[in-house]
Amino acid sequence: MQTKILLDEEEMPKRWYNVAADLLTPLDPPLHPQTGKPLSPTDLEAIFPKELIRQEMSTERWINIPDEVREILKLWRPTPLFRAHRLEEHLKTPAKIYYKYEGVSPAGSHKPNTAVAQAYFNMKAGIERIATETGAGQWGSALSMATSFFGLACRVYMVRASFDQKPYRKSIMQVWGAECVASPSELTNAGRMILKEHPDTGGSLGIAISEAVEDAATHDNTNYALGSVLNHVLLHQTVEGQELKEQLAIVDDYPDVIYGCVGGGSNFPGMCFPFVPDKLKEKKEIRMVACEPAACPTLTKGIYTYDFGDTAKLTPLLKMYTLGHDFIPPSIHAGGLRYHGDAPLLCNLVHDGVIEAMSFHQNEVFQAAVTFARTEGILPAPESSHAIKPAIDDAIACKKTGEEKTIVISLSGHGHFDLSSYDAYFAGNLVDYEYPEELVKQSLAKIPKF
Numbered sequence: 001m002q003t004k005i006l007l008d009e010e011e012m013p014k015r016w017y018n019v020a021a022d023l024l025t026p027l028d029p030p031l032h033p034q035t036g037k038p039l040s041p042t043d044l045e046a047i048f049p050k051e052l053i054r055q056e057m058s059t060e061r062w063i064n065i066p067d068e069v070r071e072i073l074k075l076w077r078p079t080p081l082f083r084a085h086r087l088e089e090h091l092k093t094p095a096k097i098y099y100k101y102e103g104v105s106p107a108g109s110h111k112p113n114t115a116v117a118q119a120y121f122n123m124k125a126g127i128e129r130i131a132t133e134t135g136a137g138q139w140g141s142a143l144s145m146a147t148s149f150f151g152l153a154c155r156v157y158m159v160r161a162s163f164d165q166k167p168y169r170k171s172i173m174q175v176w177g178a179e180c181v182a183s184p185s186e187l188t189n190a191g192r193m194i195l196k197e198h199p200d201t202g203g204s205l206g207i208a209i210s211e212a213v214e215d216a217a218t219h220d221n222t223n224y225a226l227g228s229v230l231n232h233v234l235l236h237q238t239v240e241g242q243e244l245k246e247q248l249a250i251v252d253d254y255p256d257v258i259y260g261c262v263g264g265g266s267n268f269p270g271m272c273f274p275f276v277p278d279k280l281k282e283k284k285e286i287r288m289v290a291c292e293p294a295a296c297p298t299l300t301k302g303i304y305t306y307d308f309g310d311t312a313k314l315t316p317l318l319k320m321y322t323l324g325h326d327f328i329p330p331s332i333h334a335g336g337l338r339y340h341g342d343a344p345l346l347c348n349l350v351h352d353g354v355i356e357a358m359s360f361h362q363n364e365v366f367q368a369a370v371t372f373a374r375t376e377g378i379l380p381a382p383e384s385s386h387a388i389k390p391a392i393d394d395a396i397a398c399k400k401t402g403e404e405k406t407i408v409i410s411l412s413g414h415g416h417f418d419l420s421s422y423d424a425y426f427a428g429n430l431v432d433y434e435y436p437e438e439l440v441k442q443s444l445a446k447i448p449k450f
């Protein structure tokens with residue numbers, strides 16, 4: 001009975017897979033925030049290095065991973081694929097459940113896969129400092145580690161609510177040499193404006209992005225980095241799905257369904273995009289299911305349209321499912337995944353029916369997480385647990401049909417810094433909340449028409 005399916009270091013992918021080469025509908029271009037015209041590569045040069053802009057706009061199917069990046073990824077990659085024998089036994093299901101575990105990275109999630117690549121290309125371009133935002137803190141810690149590897153300075157604008165709730169994420173960023181400030185802050189115009197109107201706000205990712213982009217745009221030696229949403233980020237995450245395919249081939253298996261959680265949409269696309277050509281060209285019957293919180297239901301309740309990536313409307317407009325750029329997540333929500341939009345590449349494939357989306361309430365998600373921890377041992381991140389919940393439901397449904405379905409979970413990270421959320425769950429303090437459709441409409445009425 002094989003439990004861990006491992007690859008050798010040398011079997012780590014040498015190329016990133018770019019799904020832009022295989023879409024049914026070409027991607028709608030990002031638009032300039034002031035003119036509404038399609039963005040040119042030079043528009044982005046104030047905040048991104050040329051190589052990342054090239055990747056962002058590329059439709060080449062394969063892009064080589066530089067050796068210097070691969071050498072660092074090897075510190076934790078290839079990541080293990082586990083067969084969840086103990087969870088299967090507990091559920092008494094005929095289904096086969098696998099999970100690919102990205103929590104083995106030093107920062108505890110999939111985010112270093114792109115953080116290392118982004119820090120590398122910035123260093124190569126002669127950049128000395130990077131500004132970024134972070135929600136729950138995983139991206140900020142991943143980038144802090146990556147920038148320390150390449151000798152870059154790093155400032156992280158961390159959403160105030162998480163800054164107060166998760167002090168240890170801040171501590172780990174400091175160990176890796178970064179400066180972490182609560183957002184909104186007094187350090188930027190965007191931050192000062194919000195604080196004037198809402199002095200007690202817990203902040204949001206949209207606000208923190210505005211601050212980091214402003215910081216990068218107003219310092220010559222500084223670039224901006226984003227941990228999700230953008231095409232180049234999803235590209236860097238495709239090492240996951242390529243490894244997954246190899247690992248399943250070792251045990252002569254193939255997924256019937258892949259579940260992954262979606263915040264901005266990077267771990268899940270990283271896991272499933274390499275399977276998209278199988279579905280579209282080889283007509284393989286594989287389901288890919290994006291899992292999101294009912295409190296931030298971007299793909300299931302949002303509208304597919306152009307919207308800003310941030311609250312202050314500094315970023316380009318992206319064609320995506322969105323809840324509106326002034327969305328502020330309900331503070332009762334413990335489960336992470338709180339961005340108002342989602343990656344354009346993922347949204348394109350959801351809109352074209354290649355990828356499905358489902359949403360879940362936080363109490364049922366934590367219940368699934370606890371079942372997982374008590375059978376498999378790993379304490380999953382609350383975000384990742386959104387993918388565990390439907391996988392368990394699916395496996396239970398297989399008991400009726402007797403189907404020996406192959407279910408794969410993208411286990412994007414561990415929850416060691418999220419124990420206060422687990423405490424809140426056990427204390428019965430988590431409130432299930434469904435974001436009202438009416439608020440989505442109100443917010444979207446404010447999007448500019450060009």
Ligand SMILES: *Cc1c(COP(=O)(O)O)cnc(C)c1O
Pocket residue numbers: 108109110111138139227228229261262263264265266267268337381383384412413414
């Ligand atoms: C950041 C994060 C997510 C959500 O981000 P995506 O870009 O949607 O992957 C999910 N899980 C973990 C562990 C994270 O750190």
